[in-house]
Amino acid sequence: MRKWQVSIAACFLIAALFVPLLVPTDYTLQILFRVFLFAALGLAWNLVGGYAGQLSLGHAAYFGVGAYGLALFSQLGISPWASVLLGVVLAIICAAMIGRVSFRLRGPYFALCTIAFAEVLRLVAKNLPSVTGGDVGVQVPLLFTQSTIRSFYWSGVLLTALAFALSAWIERSRFGYYLMAIREDQDTALSVGVNAARCKLWALLISAAITALGGALYASMFLFIVPDQVLAMDISTEIAIVAMLGGAGTLLGPLLGSVVLESAAEIFKNVFKEAHLLIYGVLIVLVVLFMPEGIVGTFTKKLGLYKKAPSAPFRAPLPSTTEEESQRIAVDE
Amino acid sequence: MSLLEVKRVSKRFGGLKAINDVSFSVKPGEVTFIVGPNGAGKTTLFNLITSVFHADSGSIHFDGRDISHLTPNGAAEIGIGRTFQLVKPLRNLTVLENVMLGAFLRTSSPAKAEKEAAKVLRFLQMEKVLHLPARGMGLPTLKRLEIARALATQPKLILLDEVVAGLTTSEAMRLAVLLKRLPEWGISTIGGIEHVMQVVMRVADRVIVLDHGNLIAEGVPQDVVHRPEVIEAYLGSKYKEIAS
Numbered sequence: 001m002r003k004w005q006v007s008i009a010a011c012f013l014i015a016a017l018f019v020p021l022l023v024p025t026d027y028t029l030q031i032l033f034r035v036f037l038f039a040a041l042g043l044a045w046n047l048v049g050g051y052a053g054q055l056s057l058g059h060a061a062y063f064g065v066g067a068y069g070l071a072l073f074s075q076l077g078i079s080p081w082a083s084v085l086l087g088v089v090l091a092i093i094c095a096a097m098i099g100r101v102s103f104r105l106r107g108p109y110f111a112l113c114t115i116a117f118a119e120v121l122r123l124v125a126k127n128l129p130s131v132t133g134g135d136v137g138v139q140v141p142l143l144f145t146q147s148t149i150r151s152f153y154w155s156g157v158l159l160t161a162l163a164f165a166l167s168a169w170i171e172r173s174r175f176g177y178y179l180m181a182i183r184e185d186q187d188t189a190l191s192v193g194v195n196a197a198r199c200k201l202w203a204l205l206i207s208a209a210i211t212a213l214g215g216a217l218y219a220s221m222f223l224f225i226v227p228d229q230v231l232a233m234d235i236s237t238e239i240a241i242v243a244m245l246g247g248a249g250t251l252l253g254p255l256l257g258s259v260v261l262e263s264a265a266e267i268f269k270n271v272f273k274e275a276h277l278l279i280y281g282v283l284i285v286l287v288v289l290f291m292p293e294g295i296v297g298t299f300t301k302k303l304g305l306y307k308k309a310p311s312a313p314f315r316a317p318l319p320s321t322t323e324e325e326s327q328r329i330a331v332d333e
Numbered sequence: 334m335s336l337l338e339v340k341r342v343s344k345r346f347g348g349l350k351a352i353n354d355v356s357f358s359v360k361p362g363e364v365t366f367i368v369g370p371n372g373a374g375k376t377t378l379f380n381l382i383t384s385v386f387h388a389d390s391g392s393i394h395f396d397g398r399d400i401s402h403l404t405p406n407g408a409a410e411i412g413i414g415r416t417f418q419l420v421k422p423l424r425n426l427t428v429l430e431n432v433m434l435g436a437f438l439r440t441s442s443p444a445k446a447e448k449e450a451a452k453v454l455r456f457l458q459m460e461k462v463l464h465l466p467a468r469g470m471g472l473p474t475l476k477r478l479e480i481a482r483a484l485a486t487q488p489k490l491i492l493l494d495e496v497v498a499g500l501t502t503s504e505a506m507r508l509a510v511l512l513k514r515l516p517e518w519g520i521s522t523i524g525g526i527e528h529v530m531q532v533v534m535r536v537a538d539r540v541i542v543l544d545h546g547n548l549i550a551e552g553v554p555q556d557v558v559h560r561p562e563v564i565e566a567y568l569g570s571k572y573k574e575i576a577s
Binding site: 172173174177178180181184185187188189190191192193194195196 | 383404405406407409410414415417421422423424425426430433434435437438441442443446482483485486
């Protein structure tokens with residue numbers, strides 16, 4: 001099951017290398033950039049929300065910090081790429097602080113806490129015009145000066161490949177097992193010596209770093225950002241939906257989710273005009289109702305790719321007992 | 334020298350004295366069973382030893398060090414394994430993966446963890462279910478899975494909370510035969526059991542009887558079951574007179 005997920009993703013990424021050769025329009029490349037950007041963001045979210053099972057609905061915080069980091073640090077005269085790095089570092093620091101507080105909570109309270117932190121950051125950005133430009137917004141430097149759209153496309157593909165490789169590696173490592181154990185049952189994880197708090201925090205730090213990189217790319221593409229755009233709930237939910245639609249806790253899920261969701265959004269815009277958000281929303285509701293485990297989760301089950309549990313209640317082969325012991329058992333009974 | 338030393342430990346939940354001034358010790362390689370009726374404080378005692386709760390007073394020493402203020406994962410690290418009364422398998426992972434999780438405590442390599450897990454599962458005679466997901470397994474298998482996961486952490490002491498609850502007598506006795514072999518691995522055992530006395534009589538070197546948080550009797554199983562205070566705790570004062 002893991003093998004074919006990796007193969008499909010590899011084929012997909014290799015196919016992505018040939019897309020610019022087909023001389024697509026700037027418009028198509030821009031859509032594809034968005035597809036890859038959200039695939040990478042979904043993969044990053046998947047580490048926390050999928051493998052570790054901690055439903056974060058506040059990833060806009062790290063996305064926004066990455067975006068504002070690029071804008072504000074470069075205003076201080078720092079080169080754009082160095083500003084991106086500083087933004088990532090800032091996002092990691094934010095994640096460390098947010099994680100420390102929010103991971104004390106479990107279940108829906110954790111989710112609410114992450115939303116609250118993202119909202120606080122959005123309101124701070126709105127109300128500190130001297131630093132962030134407030135609602136007026138702030139200008140973002142271009143990261144690529146030549147063949148801009150193509151370069152953004154490549155950077156999106158690269159970020160996705162990076163996030164995918166990292167996820168694939170983590171999934172097979174001890175760290176990955178620990179994250180899944182925390183998702184399945186935190187008390188069990190603790191009983192075998194898993195430092196759940198530390199594992200969750202590390203997952204969030206890695207996730208925040210990738211998310212901030214994505215935020216910086218997104219901001220640079222638009223050249224101009226306002227708080228309600230990069231720190232909005234919309235971003236948080238879109239990232240989470242991408243991963244959950246494809247299949248949270250699976251390698252291929254976020255990639256597939258982004259392809260389906262982002263292309264559907266674009267197609268609906270052209271076909272249904274004003275009604276596109278309505279159709280889009282209904283579609284998400286239907287998927288959540290009928291495919292709660294996401295596309296990958298549902299299909300692996302349907303196709304029987306997952307090892308099936310025995311249909312009859314299983315009885316483990318019982319240990320052989322010596323003649324004398326089995327007699328005593330018989331007497332006891 | 335004793336491996337575990339519980340000294341005058343008390344724990345209160347609001348007005349309820351769950352554990353009241355309990356002291357006992359466990360020697361290396363010994364199989365101790367804590368018996369007592371429902372609500373006697375067995376699980377609380379296990380939670381105190383594994384630092385899920387911390388005692389209000391008294392101290393717990395393990396391997397010569399004070400472990401009264403550890404964390405649950407810290408307790409696992411220094412060699413205290415445990416199973417849960419209500420089985421807590423990682424349902425979406427396979428049996429082997431469940432046990433590997435325990436083995437990861439001593440190695441970071443998945444290959445080595447897999448080898449260790451396979452070894453433990455062989456001992457518990459579960460080879461046939463290695464690659465099946467834990468969900469859908471019957472209770473006898475899940476009880477064994479709990480033990481396997483704890484054994485894979487290579488503990489010095491293993492706490493088995495209600496290890497045979499919900500099993501039929503023959504299933505329980507078969508498990509008991511395996512538990513009796515644990516000292517071969519150099520592991521001390523503390524089992525908690527409500528009333529399956531056949532298992533206790535067969536496996537235990539020593540029995541501790543709890544009633545309403547108080548330690549009321551301690552000794553070899555054959556001796557303890559005949560004491561009037563134990564009979565009273567289980568059957569009521571009427572039977573105490575008949576026994577004496």
